[in-house]
Amino acid sequence: MRSKIYSIILCFLIVCSDKKGETEQGPIHRFVSQIPATEVYDSIALKKSTLTLPWKTKVTIKQTIQNNESIHVIQFSYEGKEYYGKDSDFSSMEPELFMRVNVNSRLRLREKPNKDAIVLEKIPNGYVSRVLAIDPKLVTIDAIKGYWFQISYNGLNGWIFSGYTITSRSEVNLSWADSLHLEPEELYSNLSDLKNELNDYDVKERKLINGYDLILARRKNQTEMEECIEGEKLFIYNQKEDFLYKSEEYSTSIQLEDYPFKNAIVVREEHCGCCCPSASDSVIYLGKVPKKMKTFLNDSSMSCSFMYGETSFRYEITNKYTDNQENLKYVRTPDCYEFFNTSSDLDMDSEVTIIPPKISSEFFVYSKYGKTLEVEVYKNEGIPKKFKTLW
Incomplete structure (x- = not known):
């Protein structure tokens, strides 16, 4: 009898402890x-x-469920009312976005998100800041579609137009405006819910390369606004290790396969569908250790081009690395953007324009050494003497 009483008390304490934990x-x-x-x-x-x-915007979650179309949905409360939304549109961590001013003079920081608002300060080119807020209304200034960003400068919070900036979710990534960032990035994912997230997408195309499943997909039931900010995504799946990668840019497409070397693909990543139009190309190496490497910038909508012809690729089997091949590529690379000519009848925010490019010559050597991918960069030298015989 006594042991039964002890058991009841113990169960009561455990339940109370669990409840306390939930409350805390x-x-x-x-x-x-x-x-x-x-x-x-x-x-x-x-x-x-x-x-x-x-x-x-911060919301309070009630539950996560799946609707009849297999889309993961969250039920949440906001300002005392209950709503439903796509689970993939929300994150557990407060999101971050960084911007870099990209104009040929000082950019006006305004008191309100309006080109006629009071000017608080003028921000120099190259200034990098965390984006504090975004006005969701799509506007057009200087023939560019974009949004007003709230940022901080010299202790003042104000608004600038996104079309005069370069943006990234990582402050480090904005360094490409000064120099091309070519360090390989090893692909792995700790996002165990990537497979569930794919349920919210319509699969458009699948490819199998070297044991990796490449899936191009577009989100289901997109509104007009959603189509403007999210295009086709690339998921990479390894059957042994689950999902490894999901592209984060506006839209991704596969341009070339087994290029510039075996088990590699070239992907085009559009940065935005409704503002500051630009794109970059990357090489994804699908070897035992998958890696992604930014190769060069490309911008078909601007008057400058970051690559001049696909025929400049060359290959060499070196004596030093007998089982590896080098990919040689000669490109001309503007350091920044060049904005197309504007006419006087366009809605102008100020006298600033996007920075014109400074043309420089760069010569890249992509080398596959065993299981790793390395890059050598020769800036402003043209083709180095030791490689000239290859052209």
């Missing part, structure tokens, strides 16, 4: 990660949009 943990919060905003709905069907929540 508090409510679960998420943040809108979609740029510039996400649509939220009045039902799990996600048919009728009732509200637009700007990027970084």
Whole structure:
């Protein structure tokens, strides 16, 4: 009898402890990660949009469920009301975005998100800042579609137009405006829910390369605004190690396969679908240790071009590395963007224009040494003497 009483007391204490733990943990919060905003709905069907929540908005999660179309949905409360939204549009961590001013003079920091608002300061070219907020209204200035960014400069919070900036989710990545960033990035993912996230996408194309499943997919049931900020994504899946990679740019496409060497692909990444149009190309090496490497910038909508012809690739089997091949490429690379000519009837925010390019010559050697990928860069030298005989 006594042992039975002890058991009852023990169970009671465990239940109380669990309840206390739940209370101490508090409510679960998420943040809108979609740029510039996400649509939220009045039902799990996600048919009728009732509200637009700007990027970084904080909400309280009630539950995560799957609707009849196999889309993962969160039910949440915001300002005392309950809504539904796509789980993939929210993140558990507060999202970050960084911008770099890219003009040929000082950019005006305005009091409000309006080109007629009071000018608080003038920001120098090259200034890098964390984006504090984004006004979700799409506007057109200097024939560029974009949004107003709230940033901080000299202790003042104000607004600048996104079309005069270069943006990245990583502050480090903005260094390419000074020099091309060519360090290989090893591909791996700790996102165990990538497979679940793929359920929210319509698969458009699948390819199998060297044991890796490459999936090009577009999000289901996109609104017009969502189509502007998210295009086709690339998922890379390894059956032994689960999902390794999901592209983060606006839209990704595969340009070339087994190029510039075996088990490598060239991918084109569009940076934005509705503002500051630009793109970059990367090599993804699908070997035992998959790696991604930025190769050069490409911008078909601008008047400058970052690459002059595909025929400049050459190959060599070196004596030093008998089982490896080198890929030689000669390119001319503008350091920054050149904006197309504007006419006087365009809506201008100021006298600033996008920085014109400074043409320089660069010569790259991509080498596959065993299981790694390395890069040598020769800046402003043309083709080095030791490689001239290859051309």
